[in-house]
Amino acid sequence: MSAKKRFQARVVAGRYTLPAALLIVFACRLLAQAVLPVQGRPAGEGSLWAGHVSLPPALAYWGGFLAQALAGCLLIVLNNAFALIRIRASFQTAVWFALLAAFPPALYAFHAGDAAALAFVCALYFLFGSYRHPSAPSFLFAAAACWGVGCLAVPQLVFFLPFLWIGAWMFQSLSLRGFLATLLGWALPYWFLLGHAYWHGQMDLFLAPFRDMARVAPPFRGFDAPMAGMLGYLFVLWAVAAGRFFAKGYEDKIRTRNYLRFLVWMALAFFFYAVLQPPYGALLMPLSAACVSVLAGHLFVLGHGRMANAFFILALAGVFALYLWNVWRLS
Numbered sequence: 280m281s282a283k284k285r286f287q288a289r290v291v292a293g294r295y296t297l298p299a300a301l302l303i304v305f306a307c308r309l310l311a312q313a314v315l316p317v318q319g320r321p322a323g324e325g326s327l328w329a330g331h332v333s334l335p336p337a338l339a340y341w342g343g344f345l346a347q348a349l350a351g352c353l354l355i356v357l358n359n360a361f362a363l364i365r366i367r368a369s370f371q372t373a374v375w376f377a378l379l380a381a382f383p384p385a386l387y388a389f390h391a392g393d394a395a396a397l398a399f400v401c402a403l404y405f406l407f408g409s410y411r412h413p414s415a416p417s418f419l420f421a422a423a424a425c426w427g428v429g430c431l432a433v434p435q436l437v438f439f440l441p442f443l444w445i446g447a448w449m450f451q452s453l454s455l456r457g458f459l460a461t462l463l464g465w466a467l468p469y470w471f472l473l474g475h476a477y478w479h480g481q482m483d484l485f486l487a488p489f490r491d492m493a494r495v496a497p498p499f500r501g502f503d504a505p506m507a508g509m510l511g512y513l514f515v516l517w518a519v520a521a522g523r524f525f526a527k528g529y530e531d532k533i534r535t536r537n538y539l540r541f542l543v544w545m546a547l548a549f550f551f552y553a554v555l556q557p558p559y560g561a562l563l564m565p566l567s568a569a570c571v572s573v574l575a576g577h578l579f580v581l582g583h584g585r586m587a588n589a590f591f592i593l594a595l596a597g598v599f600a601l602y603l604w605n606v607w608r609l610s
Contacts, residue, residue: 423464
């Protein structure tokens with residue numbers, strides 16, 4: 280690299296990149312709160328969530344920001360534990376915060392997708408920890424329990440449970456004991472919910488997630504412009520990052536390649552479901568963004584050259600364009 284670093288390299292290597300990203304998304308939230316009307320819950324909220332979780336508007340608005348900030352911290356823990364990006368272990372969280380700035384305003388307030396994203400990142404931590412581990416069933420039990428908590432928030436996440444087994448197989452930790460451990464772990468949150476519902480005589484509370492699992496929206500219908508724009512942006516970012524990974528993945532260790540490959544296919548599954556079921560896919564958008572933030576962080580940290588620098592600038596411009604478009608459209 281030349282003595283005069285490119286813009287991408289300066290941002291990636293910057294000591295204040297993460298605090299700056301956090302400050303920017305905070306400022307974007309403040310501006311949106313001032314100029315946008317109060318946003319309701321995103322379409323597709325499950326009956327369990329909508330009927331029993333209610334927060335004051337201000338607490339819901341900034342509670343969503345705090346939950347997303349916590350998810351960003353967990354992404355740092357995930358990268359520190361498994362070295363998904365060899366250098367700049369916090370840059371994927373800076374990407375995560377940048378993506379939050381472009382989220383549709385309907386996703387600003389604390390909603391079921393935020394709770395599911397927190398549970399999903401925790402599940403990834405335990406799933407990745409099972410890689411060829413002698414106590415893999417214990418890790419898989421914990422991963423499935425976190426996955427089950429996410430399913431309570433967004434019941435449609437249950438359709439992605441096979442990816443937990445696919446990941447365990449990729450990480451050479453799947454066995455009969457491990458498979459049974461995932462079933463027990465996934466059922467654990469529902470067991471607690473059953474006890475609560477039975478004790479209080481509210482069995483409909485226990486049945487609500489299962490009713491939501493069976494609910495199907497018309498395919499390919501229900502997109503609004505902000506959701507479609509954000510989904511399209513995430514898909515482009517995913518496609519470029521995945522293409523670079525498959526072309527240059529040999530530079531990483533085998534273990535790291537398996538982790539990143541799992542995130543590539545996991546994000547693709549979320550995109551596919553969001554297209555088929557737009558109302559429920561919107562709730563899974565934070566989970567898609569969590570996968571894409573790691574992949575894009577890997578791309579921007581390890582990618583070099585003029586094309587990489589140009590794409591980095593375009594990606595930043597796209598985030599701000601999406602944010603300004605959302606504010607202008609809804610103000």
